[in-house]
Amino acid sequence: MAKVLMKGNEALAEAAIRAGCRYFFGYPITPQNEIPQYLAKRLPEVGGVFLQAESEIAAINMVYGAAGCGARVMTSSSSPGISLKQEGITYIAGAELPCVIVNMQRGGPGLGSIQPAQSDYFQAVKGGGHGDYKLLVLAPATIQEMVDLMGKAFDLADEYRNPVMILGDGILGQMMEGVDLPADETPGTLAEKPWATTGAKGRKPNVINSLFLDPVELEKHNHHLQLKYDRMAKEVLWENYQTDDAELVLVGYGSSARIAKAAVDQARALGIKAGLFRPITLFPFPKEALQEACKQADHVITVEMSMGQLVEDIRYNLEFKVPVHFYGRSGGMVPTTRAVLEEIIRWVKSGKEEN
Structure with missing residues (x-):
């Protein structure tokens, strides 16, 4: 068809x-x-x-x-x-x-x-x-x-x-x-x-x-x-995108996930091991799949069009074992791929400076 x-x-x-x-x-x-x-x-x-x-x-x-x-x-x-x-x-x-x-x-x-x-x-x-x-x-x-x-x-x-x-x-x-x-x-x-x-x-x-x-x-x-x-x-559904070796994982759903996926591609082009975890079911939440996707991540960033509502559940479902950061826009403003990429680079650099 x-x-x-x-x-x-x-x-x-x-x-x-x-x-x-x-x-x-x-x-x-x-x-x-x-x-x-x-x-x-x-x-x-x-x-x-x-x-x-x-x-x-x-x-x-x-x-x-x-x-x-x-x-x-x-x-x-x-x-x-x-x-x-x-x-x-x-x-x-x-x-x-x-x-x-x-x-x-x-x-x-x-x-x-x-x-x-x-x-x-x-x-x-x-x-x-x-x-x-x-x-x-x-x-x-x-x-x-x-x-x-x-x-x-x-x-x-x-x-x-x-x-x-x-x-x-x-x-x-x-x-x-x-x-x-x-x-x-x-x-x-x-x-x-x-x-x-x-x-x-x-x-x-x-x-x-x-x-x-x-x-x-x-x-x-x-x-x-x-x-x-x-x-x-x-009844859990999710998508993993380049998370197999990801040292930094973005988490987003809906339209924000599309933007995050483009940022992952640009980060990979720069040699940064980034990935995306996208929950498709928000309830029930795919907790075990999220943990598996983030098992070797040093940082997790939620990308959302809110003031950080998703970030709370990500921290909870990861049992606070991985630092979870928030990047979002609100009130009708939409995140850009460039801005998300800059967040990725910022947290990758912070990890290197800590080491």
Whole structure:
């Protein structure tokens, strides 16, 4: 199949349809607006439903309803909009409902800017709503990867009965690349969901709820959820780039990883043994793979579009055995390859001076 040149947001939306998504509820916000715009046209063509809700809060609760009926359903937004959805997201996680949530991050805090950022990392992997819950979080770095991960996101959501977040940013949403689109997966080919509220014909009613007034029952439910999150630990994805002999390892995800990879190539051209570790799953985090990639590194540098949210998890997952430094830009500013290369050279020189 020949590649098709598509904008990131539109490619992601088409991939969702081909993954069997037939319901979308959302509300406009830049820089993800092409997702609902595209789905508003395409979903009716395949017998699906697109609905622009009156608010982000309404949209996420409509997702709850469709997911409860067993449908493949998605919503998308950008940073402030995802914040408004947090109460609904924790309800969905508590009720164990599968859905896909897309966040094309923009600069913050507050209304911030419409430029790309990665400052929603904590919100995504730590849980931005209340209670002990987790999302599966996938972080693509190319438009092709966004397309490929969309089908996986829906499959994981169904397998674990849990919301899955695709964490992108304004660069990935707005840029254009050639992509190979997957074949259509019609809803009729998907596995049945015996727990769904599809009408109690010949069976007892299914009850979907996140309310447990008995604290004993609620604690039991929380233990059940935690065991599920523990099982999710096997779903780790990552990329190693020239880490076999790396004495300095960059760590980045999404768009920042693309910039870091170019800096690794330039560092190698200067004779510096640099490499890149790119987590694709942010939760669960590929801890063992990170440790293996950094086993002979003297320095690790996180490259991110935030004020250092990723660096905390890298230090924790490396168990503080390797110095981890932060390089990032925030508020919609994007790191440059030259600036990352200068950071590499700076820490390589500092290591030589120490010796």
